[in-house]
Amino acid sequence: MTQPKILKIFNTQSGKKEEFVPLIPGRVSMYVCGVTVYDYCHVGHARSAVAFDVIYRYLKRLGYDVNFVRNFTDIDDKIIKRANERGVPWTDITREFIDAFYEDMGRLNIEKPSNEPLATDHIHDMLAMISTLIERGHAYPADGDVFYSVRSFKDYGQLSGKNIEDLQSGARIDVNETKKDPLDFALWKKSKPGEPFWDSPWGQGRPGWHIECSAMSAKLLGETFDIHGGGKDLVFPHHENEVAQSCGATGHKPVRYWMHNGFVNIDKEKMSKSLDNFFTIREIFEKFHPETLRLFLISCQYRGPIDFSQHNLEEAEKVATRFYEALESAQALLDKRTEVNLPNLEKDIEAHSLLSGFDEAMCDDFNTAVAIAHMNEALKALNPCLQKANPDINNVRKIAVISGALRKVGNLLGLFHSSPEDFKATAFNRKKAESGIDPAKVEALILERNNARAEKNWAVADQKRDELIALGVILEDGPEGTTWKLK
């Protein structure tokens, strides 16, 4: 990028968009809460992954050297429970779902972060932090457990906008006899017989959920780092507790910009395990191309809710198809017109209005919805050039520039990673399965129709077309013959 842009980020902490200024010029340190590996990822996980992937990619475009850490929570009650249900070692569970996670993320075209620490590889860092918290009077051991004393931290609640009195009056906090205060949360949990454990000064046990992020972010990014992200549901208590832990241990705030993505909803309700209204990513991929899911997820601003439905995915699929088809024809034309020299193409691409519009949108708190609107405008400029039977040199160049700009912006959003054939094949296969159509029958009817057309027997040709339409088949007569697709 030639022109420096001012990036604005909505900071959960302040509730406002703020100008982004990294702690160290030219560098960004970013930590995003990953997943607990006890099950397959659902669409909600996909949203978070895609949102921060787009953010990661864009920070790099702005020229930052980004140190991006995304953790795996690989020790937790749910993992132990799942292992017991299956009668296998808990490490079998974590290994299986880490592999599945990588498979899903790979298909979604999520870039690998700089570092992906496992909680269990950092137990010693957590123990050190817990000891510091005890020394500083922010935590206390109690019968093998260690708890954080929430009332020892005067700013508790400042991230999520809660105050201790309100939390206390809410009757949903579990009562635990060993806690001094019901608001206190576990830093270390004593293990029960048969459960995995690590040795600690307080006996055998395992870490509480929140401590891993505080310990690993400090270890890998420093006591103060730029961006911490995750789903909105993590604001309280997880991120609130992280702030308490880190501030308690170091005396200063760990995070400069807190970013939270909105939920994926089903019929206006949050998609969640407890409501049992979730879809796994791999279920979606059985019907839709990963890029369709990706485009759907970035078709609105990352902070708001997004309603998940087959209808909305189909709409995203249409949009993606239009882009793929235009890009495909542009490429075909450019391949044919190799005699046209295209000097300084990259420079013209970067200078195209799509790039400036894209940058403006992204600098406004990563507004991907507006970015996609600009892509549609570019597409609208590209298509008329593609209409021309034999475009002149200027048009060829225009096609090269606009399609290049579209590809570039698309790639920055993680799109156009597939081939047009693969992309269209996914939609075709789904429709074929849903309609139960027989391709051989379609081909036969098309042949009959084309025979009639060759004899200029339009009545028969149209009758065959009507039959095909009744089947949901749409014909396209092109210079290289007739192709068909499903409605």
Place this chain on the structure above:
RNA sequence: GGUGCCGUCGCCAAGCGGUAAGGCCAAGGUCUGCAAAACCUUUAUCGGCGGUUCGAUCCCGCCCGGCACCUCCA
């Protein structure tokens, strides 16, 4: 009960003080033997009522409707 968020064209979705981006769908047109694709054109005053302002979808208040967090959760 406490705390936030949201309500923009039939549908999805930006904008958030100066008279509403984009997409889907629909209609008309160009093209086509007819179609399809593509292109062109057309479609909203922003949940309701007050207030602040020269001016409000955008600020404030109240109301109606929906959601979320306060418990594991992306």
